[in-house]
Amino acid sequence: MSSSTAIAPVSSRTDLQPAGAANGSEEQYVTFTVGSEEYGVNILAVREIRGWTPESRLPNLPDYVRGVINLRGIIIPIFDLRARFGGGLTQVTKRHVVVVMQVGERTRGILVDAISDILAIGHDAIKPPPDVDSGLVDAEYLSGLYTAENRMVTLLNVGKLFAGEHVDQDATRAALEPT
């Protein structure tokens, strides 16, 4: 559970399958930790997982847009998931991991503490996110909650998490503020 437990993905599907997850609509999720929380994204969106490389900063953007890196010749932005959820900027070390994801046409990376697991989750086992104050939690980024053993895994809607508008609106606001 802590960031030091697993950097490489561990396939532990068999022992983690909850009862009733054996129906046809089962999907695999890559889970990772940010602090003490565990998040999951659909494995189909994940292009690769790579170690942290220093980013180049982009000017006048919210802090969760850490910057851009060179991914074999293409330039992709890196988002700090901790900062995105209001936890402040991640103090990166070599053990931090970037999950490179394909969202629509675009390739983006999110900075997380560590990869935790790969889970096969049946559609039925996903519980809707509780009705929380949208001012506190960006509920639209959440696609559901899942309980693996005693951990709660927050499943993220990758499309919404990186929906261009959100990033751009924030960024535009930031850019328009006098420097």
Added chain:
Amino acid sequence: MDDLSRFKQTYFDESAELLAVAEAGLLRLAPGDIDMDEVNAIFRAVHSIKGGGGAFGFNDLVAFAHEFETVMDGVRNAEIPVSTELVDTLIRANDVLARLLAHAADETEAPAGTTDDTVAALRRFLDRSGEPADEAPPAAIQAAAGFYPDDEDDEAGIFGDALAAIQAARDDQPARAAGPVPEGKVRWTIVFRPKAELLLSGNEPTYMLRALRRLGEAEVICHLDRLPPLRDLDAELLHLSWTVTLLADPQVNRAQIDDVFEFVADDCDIRISAEAPPPAIIVPALIAPVEPVTPAPAVNLPEPVASAAAPATPAATTSGAAKPGDGARRTNGGTDHAGPATHTIRVDLDKIDRLVNMVGEMVITQAMIAEHLRDLPPGQFQELLEGLEGLAQHTRELRESVMSIRAQPVSSVFSRMPRLVRECAAVTGKEVMLVTTGETTEVDKTVVENLVDPLTHMIRNSIDHGLEGPEERERVGKPRAGTVHLSAAHRSGRIVIEVTDDGRGINRAKVLSKAIEKGLVQPGASLSDEEIDHLIFLPGFSTADQVSNLSGRGVGMDVVRRNISSLGGRIGVYSTPGEGSRFVLSLPLTLAVLDGMVISVGEERFVLPLTNIVESLRPKPADLHGLVNKCDVMMARGEYVRLVHLHRLFGIPKAIDDATKGLVVLVETEDGSRLGLVVDEVLGQQQVVIKSLESNFRRLDGVAAATILGDGRVALILDVAGLREMSRHGSGTGAGNGNASGSTPPSPSLPAPADKSDQRQRQTV
């Protein structure tokens, strides 16, 4: 005109490929094994040829392609069953299409009847597929069935004395004995044995026989010995041969007879002899005057026994007759259509872009290795360093070659201009001569594409504003016709395009008064000649007293400047009153790499396009002046230049704030306004590969693009004009104040409206 022919050439190139596609598809098409993708591909190929042909008005070709296409459509909809016969016909139709294209390319008329037989054959499939044939069956079938009217109506005697010949054949005796040659006549005996495919190449024996008849008194004997049984008859092929006995006047010479067969000489055996008629059955004595070594398939040789069945065997026609015959036919159209010469290949632009990208990666990797090796102790690893030197050399050459693939001569743009000049001259009533030089200068495809609009505006401007009318020109002692000179040349890694006219030059007094009148310049501002000339690039500026169709709306030259600057180029104007003006465009050769200066601010590095940089300097404290609202101004070379602290603009920590401790890079935007960028350090000049930031993220203010430096890190390429905009917002108290701070020499007099529109442009670019 030239323009159209270029498109035509593209059309022919494409058509040649499409024909190959269709042929390959047809050859794979076999009964019982129908790949619908293949069928669709053939259909599309034919359809594309037809479509393009229609655009150029090749009516024959379009009509024929339509027939072809209709049958393919039938095949596609499974209305027409695929038979070997169908495939043969389609392959032949493809050949006919090729020949029609060749004629269209030569701008010659295809011989009449080129398509008739194939069209008939194609229609037969349609008839079979649909209702019972309601149109008359093709003539060949009738003829074979023996219904063809006899030779009284058959003027040409294509079937000659067919019945007599049949009779003769039955009686197994020569059809006609050679009589004595009448007085004052020459008797020519012409044995005309066409190859079976003669009809396919659109030649019509009827015409030849008719032509012979015109030369004298002809008796035509038709030989039916190769005629297969009706069951095996392939009506597409010619099974007949003729012996013509021609009683002609002595002045008819051999050449005249040869002329008749000129176009079919390769497709038939002809024996022409004077005086004595040959025996009715001829031992094949091949007289092939042009092409003795035609790979003629065996079935074409008159072999009375075998030939009865062979020509009609579909397999034989596909594998044997159609292909080599195809080659032979192409060469005999009178001119050389020896297949399209393929000195060029057409490559998908994506593939080239990928190649360009890969080479870009290589350049980066190579720079990276070089950077690491710099840290090695000197004196050691000499061979490694030499090897790296070689690698660098090759990489550079590789990049240049790859870039040259994308390069195109500017002639494709220049060639559009004569027409424009003519139109402008007609509208303005001026006499204009366009001279172009350097059309072969090559520049990247993307640059070429983006040159059209600016050049159009510039030439219009030159004709409308620069050149005088003919009377006025005569009055001042110039030739009536004005000259507009359009030239292109490579100069120090950039392409320089000049539009020069010998007109009246820029009327500075008028420009200045107009600019003041339009509020673009404050009254009483003193501007240098050069500055006045450059006013014409301001948005909303126009000196034309009347708005004409051509120009005068004041959008022309600022659009030019905007387009050019979006390409990373610059534009300048030089004018001498009474002698003319010269507009000089300078553009990068490619939009894929950029000459940049790497600078550092705090821990970040940025690339400034070299074209924007005027100089870099470290100011003395005495050069710096504070202006209201903390805006710093620096005196550089006698001008006040506004300072922009990059780290403030971009919020970069740990950067040098004091310009006297860091460096000021004096940059100039495309409109000539200057700015002093305060940076920490200038690291050096480098060619960088331009990478898109937008493809995975989005556009950022003040950032043109990104690149990857030698250490693999990303660096942003700065957009100087964008930085200027940002710094105006940043200066707090509004654009007017920002302007007053002196970002550009004439700008103290530039009021806000110009800036607003300028800002709008930036967003749309």
